[in-house]
Amino acid sequence: MTRAAYRFRAFTIGPDLEPGSEPWSFAMQCTDCNEASEPGEEIQDAQDWAEQHLKANPAHRHYREHVTRPYRAVPGAWQ
């Protein structure tokens, strides 16, 4: 039987704001019909899609914003 010792390390997981990290993306979805915009890097494009969707479908008044952003685990002290 092999015995092993392990050390644990604390990590902090948070938004990855480092240069070169994956870009954020935004999309809007109409929750009245489930149609959604394509994800894109500009929040204004998603908001413009919702405005156009509302103009074309005046009864569709409920929306959901989808935001995707990268996270990163940063190593801390050994315990």
Ligand SMILES: [Zn+2]
């Ligand atoms: Zn709709």
